[in-house]
Amino acid sequence: MPIKNTDAERVRNVSFFRNADDATFDTAMNGAFLQRFPANTTLLMEGDSVDFLYILLEGSVELGAGWKSKDTTLAILRPVSTFILAAVVLESDALMSAVTLERSEILMVPGDSLRRGMKENAVFGFAVSEELAGCYRGLVRSIKNHKLRDSTERLANYLLTQRARQGGKDEIVLPHEKRVLAALLGMTPENLSRAFSKLSDKGVSVDGARVAFSNVTVLERLARPSPLIDNHYAQDRNTLGKAYTERQQGVLDQS
Amino acid sequence: MPIKNTDAERVRNVSFFRNADDATFDTAMNGAFLQRFPANTTLLMEGDSVDFLYILLEGSVELGAGWKSKDTTLAILRPVSTFILAAVVLESDALMSAVTLERSEILMVPGDSLRRGMKENAVFGFAVSEELAGCYRGLVRSIKNHKLRDSTERLANYLLTQRARQGGKDEIVLPHEKRVLAALLGMTPENLSRAFSKLSDKGVSVDGARVAFSNVTVLERLARPSPLIDNHYAQDRNTLGKAYTERQQGVLDQS
DNA sequence: GCCGCAACTTGACATTTATCAAGTTCCCGT
DNA sequence: ACGGGAACTTGATAAATGTCAAGTTGCGGC
Numbered sequence A, B: 001m002p003i004k005n006t007d008a009e010r011v012r013n014v015s016f017f018r019n020a021d022d023a024t025f026d027t028a029m030n031g032a033f034l035q036r037f038p039a040n041t042t043l044l045m046e047g048d049s050v051d052f053l054y055i056l057l058e059g060s061v062e063l064g065a066g067w068k069s070k071d072t073t074l075a076i077l078r079p080v081s082t083f084i085l086a087a088v089v090l091e092s093d094a095l096m097s098a099v100t101l102e103r104s105e106i107l108m109v110p111g112d113s114l115r116r117g118m119k120e121n122a123v124f125g126f127a128v129s130e131e132l133a134g135c136y137r138g139l140v141r142s143i144k145n146h147k148l149r150d151s152t153e154r155l156a157n158y159l160l161t162q163r164a165r166q167g168g169k170d171e172i173v174l175p176h177e178k179r180v181l182a183a184l185l186g187m188t189p190e191n192l193s194r195a196f197s198k199l200s201d202k203g204v205s206v207d208g209a210r211v212a213f214s215n216v217t218v219l220e221r222l223a224r225p226s227p228l229i230d231n232h233y234a235q236d237r238n239t240l241g242k243a244y245t246e247r248q249q250g251v252l253d254q255s
Numbered sequence C: 001g002c003c004g005c006a007a008c009t010t011g012a013c014a015t016t017t018a019t020c021a022a023g024t025t026c027c028c029g030t
Numbered sequence D: 001a002c003g004g005g006a007a008c009t010t011g012a013t014a015a016a017t018g019t020c021a022a023g024t025t026g027c028g029g030c
Helices: A005-013 A022-028 A085-090 A111-120 A122-148 A151-165 A178-185 A189-202 A216-223 A242-252 B005-013 B022-029 B085-090 B111-120 B122-148 B151-165 B178-185 B189-202 B216-223 B242-252
Strands: A033-037 A042-044 A052-058 A061-067 A070-077 A081-083 A097-100 A104-110 A171-173 A204-207 A210-213 B033-037 B042-044 B052-058 B061-067 B070-077 B081-083 B097-100 B104-110 B171-173 B204-207 B210-213
Touching (some): A005 A052, A061 A178, A061 B122, A070 A122, A070 A178, A070 B122, A085 A111, A085 A122, A085 B122, A104 A111, A111 A122, A111 B122, A122 A151, A122 B061, A122 B070, A122 B085, A122 B111, A122 B122, A151 A178, A151 A216, A178 A189, A189 A216, B022 B111, B061 B178, B070 B122, B070 B178, B085 B111, B085 B122, B104 B111, B111 B122, B151 B171, B151 B189, B151 B210, B189 B204, B189 B216
Antiparallel strands (some): A033 A104, A042 A097, A052 A104, A061 A070, A061 A097, B033 B104, B042 B097, B052 B081, B052 B104, B061 B070, B061 B097, B171 B210
């Protein structure tokens, strides 16, 4: 499927293409095409060689990994996000699998083209470095979240992050099925249920996908959200402003 | 302290300076200086603003993070390794603290200089991107290691990695105190002791810092090392060859 | 050599998380 | 509206890990 103007525009507006000049944009996107995938499609398995950079324009994608019959979810992506950028830069194999969670639209950019664009234009290359650095820091946050917090604390912080992102009102809607959320937070669905009931003390009430907060203060006292782990404070930290925070969300945040 | 020729050479030979031309090297290293630190010196605390790229030339450094009176070790670095590169690229605050474990020699490169070098020379910028991508993949491996394996499995794989790195003989010497190793593997020292005794079934015997293997096959059956998690297979994956694997080790691997 | 402290080990116990087994609810298609 | 299956919840139990409290070992400094 050829790239329509509207798609090209969406790509230009986010991600590291934002400030590229036209010539570099054309180089880096040479041979790119748009593809639609149904839900639950495996785009990539661990160990596959990676020929394309993926840019999620619509839908959502789960990044995961497995070992010895265990599986874990590393991130859930929403538009607009790039993924497997690191493998593309290194011409290496994928360390994570990628599966669509819903019907998705994905722009596939040949790795060769991207690398050529990077090597020909230093400013564009720097923008890619910024993207990579943002991805790296997202992973650091994720590791800290898992090693320093127990499951209830992770859930509490997830809820506060969602609340901030959904406008700060006292009711939010969970963006995923609870079993998906459980995998993202690194626990079993049973444990997630129990974590929710532990939070009823803290004014959290659940009705299906709707979660209401009656006392955010006491929830925050348990959750102790930190700008060094959680993402919702990350804005205005540098001159990249919103563009940067959007990207970080995309790549690793637990949306 | 000014940079001696020998130091400059060591930096050039590793890391992303390897293929830079002289002009770019000078730009990127402008204002850099070498500093020695005693053991247990805090180089950087979480949340500090980052003005320099650090390059460890001698000694070792622990990267860690804390929250709510808990602390965790994210990596232990050995020469030659760069650290906090991502924060430098983004002109952002540190997400990890850095503390010397022994007397260390560290080259400090002004962030401005590095960024200028990247923006002026696309090839150098690409090399930095490769470094960042390697760091990213190191973190992915680390997360997989922690989420997919229990503590005994992590220890078993750590031992096999060390064995490979120390020449494949049937006896190795642990490069760190056991309490440091425990922190690195994400467990308490007590738990590490117990994990070692569980491995005596598998032919592992411990005497101080010396660990001997009497049956590697059965240990491997438990550990199930994987090139998608562990590092010792990573060579010859791409044209970067040894340079790349060295860097990856440096940044995240559990040496 | 020996003293003393820190590292390490071991045991008993608490906490956290996973697993297994029902049940209940919800959603979707007929 | 109804039926069926997946999602979710709840309880009982097991496994993994952390905590606390002894001890023991080992190593560096005097």
